[in-house]
Amino acid sequence: MAVVFKKTKGLTDAQTHYCPGCTHGIVHRLVGEVLEELGVLDKAIGVAPVGCSVLAYKYFNCDMHEAAHGRAPAVATGIKRVRPDNFVFTYQGDGDLASIGTAEIVHAAHRGEKISTIFINNAIYGMTGGQMAPTTLVGQKATTAPNGRDEAHCGKPIKMSELLATIDGAKFVERVTVTTPANVRKAKKAIKECFKLQLEGKGFGIVEVLSTCPTNWGYTPQEALKWLEENMIPYYPLGNFRKPEEVE
Amino acid sequence: MEERITIAGFGGQGVMAIGQLLTYAGMIEDKNVSWLPSYGPEMRGGTANCGVTISSEDVGSPVVVDASTAIVMNKPSLDKFEPTIVEGGKLFINSSLIDQKAERDDIEVYYIPANEIAEELGNMKVANMVILGAYLEVAKPVKVESILEGFTKVFGEKKAKLIPINKKALEKGAEVVRKQMAATV
């Protein structure tokens, strides 16, 4: 019997801890598939810092390195600098990358570290229970913003892709989402392009994935996808912000 | 035998350098040596100093608090370090830049017009070597040859061409101090 579909070798058989309807699972699968399709699983080293993806070291079927909150780009820098022939990626959430780890991501991009970053933006702190993130939308409720994010009090949400696209060392910056099969295909294409960039030794690449957090948002998975499309995409427009040829 | 020397002056007068030369020379002669600089903002435009210990025993404290010799290249250094010299110790004053006399009478004091001699030799930068020459002549902590042997180690091979003028500066300093020694005896 012909095999028409099977699980990627890029993921282990471990059952994930992610909540039902959370889009982390889809992104994991895409990353795993791309690693496998590019043939780099054997030389891949992933870095998973604190956040919902803290246990990602159990799920990706390659060497994995835990990192402290926000520090994945620094850890990945250490690995890539001593093992330039390996493929090194980080998998970070928005609290991690856009708040506590802004210095690390900005400077890794600035140095043009030849690493690839998957950035999950779900506009909330998931792991710690729904606190406000730097990416939480104005008016969006969170456990530390019970009346919704107040712009006068804590500013507008930060747009990391736009910010990183201003940095010369960042050679690939794209924002995608995984709300529909078409979007999932686009996301995979972006991840592949981003990863290839590292293999070609061109510099730093990042793919921001707008994601859902049904549990902390307080929606069903379907409602969450709808909320993302109606609220997040207008503020965080999808698309490519930087390709290598634009930089040169 | 233990010599504990404080060398002090403005930044740029080469006080750190002659300290290092002494230390290197001591090492070449298989003595125990240590060189400790002052460091930090005081070095930027202010006074710089270093302490050198040359000893036949292990060097204990590397901090020179009770100097057997002080070499002072400017007035603030004289004010600061004259009181730290042990009784019977030696003080070398750069009389080109310091027009005041030492206050203590329980130490040997030598007045060396280091800048003027350096100027006569045609290179203002060797004033430090002039006063070092005077010190070597009086205290003989290490041989002049050892100082010259250490020269390229401290200043780099590229500066080897400057050895002759530095040697001359050491000799001039020795000559000046010999006259003073003869006068005091």
Next chain:
Amino acid sequence: MAKVLMKGNEAIGAAAMEAGCKYFFGYPITPQSELPEYMSRELPKAGGIFLQAESELAAINMVYGAAGSGVRVMTSSSSPGISLKQEGISYIAGAELPCLIVNIMRGGPGLGSIQPSQTDYFQATRGGGNGDYRLVVLAPANVQELVDLIIEGFDIADQYRNPVMILGDGMIGQMMEPVEFKAPKKRELPEKDWATTGTGGKRKPNIINSLYLQPEDLEEHNIRLQQKYNDIKKNEIKVESYNLEEADVVIAAYGTTSRIAKTAISQLEKEGYKVGLIRPITLWPYPYDEFEKINDNCKGILTVEMNSGQMLDDVKIAVKGKYPVYFHSRTGGMIPTPNEIIEKVKKIYGGEI
């Protein structure tokens, strides 16, 4: 190899390279900046990598990554910078990775000063980061010993898969003394088969990790760590001592302060006083047992430190109340003088304190 005259900070770099360390991640801070400067000059020549990180936080996490990848790697800083590194140090200890961390201490708290101090003793020996972990803490007293301990420190780190800290001060970093590079005693070093190097398709993935969400697992991990620390206590204590059998007063001091104590002791000996010395070289593990060698008639132990009394606690633990413990302190970048110590010893002799 012939002796060379080197500044402490540069000697650290040369010794690390001698030990096969080819990777350095750091951030500038006085009084240790000559070390990253040296590494930025010398490492590329040897095919290594020097990288100036955006912060101490990033630097220690780069070390974490590099150590996890199985190479000899180091970082250095001075007190306030070491405080920033504590997060990464805790992770490195938790994930059991070998690396070398140099702290050239300056005065504190806060920004303090840039002059020498020993005020980070607690932070170094008790664990400045979170969790029950220990660093092997080595306290050199001269530049030769600094070099020897750096070279051996990398071996200790590899043997036990544990971070090693060199605890010096601004004085040892800045001073120049003759050094010779000697091979350390031979150790059986385990292979780094745990490192993240890519599976190469030949093994299961390696995971560098300090997270154990199940309490049973984390307890087991901690018990194993403690067993390792006990092995280190058994095997790695280093201490210099003398005159303990006949001394009337014993001075306890480490690092550069111990040299000032030695100068005081030889002066006191000339005057007929019998003074001993205990100089811990490993601050952790601490040489508690050495204090058992002190004779019963000793009048007291004088601890001398450039802080307000930190090793003092370990001395008190060591003597178990058997002798009075006195303390002489200078802080803020002030350095104790031999005369101050001599006076204190004479007062102990005279029963004045």
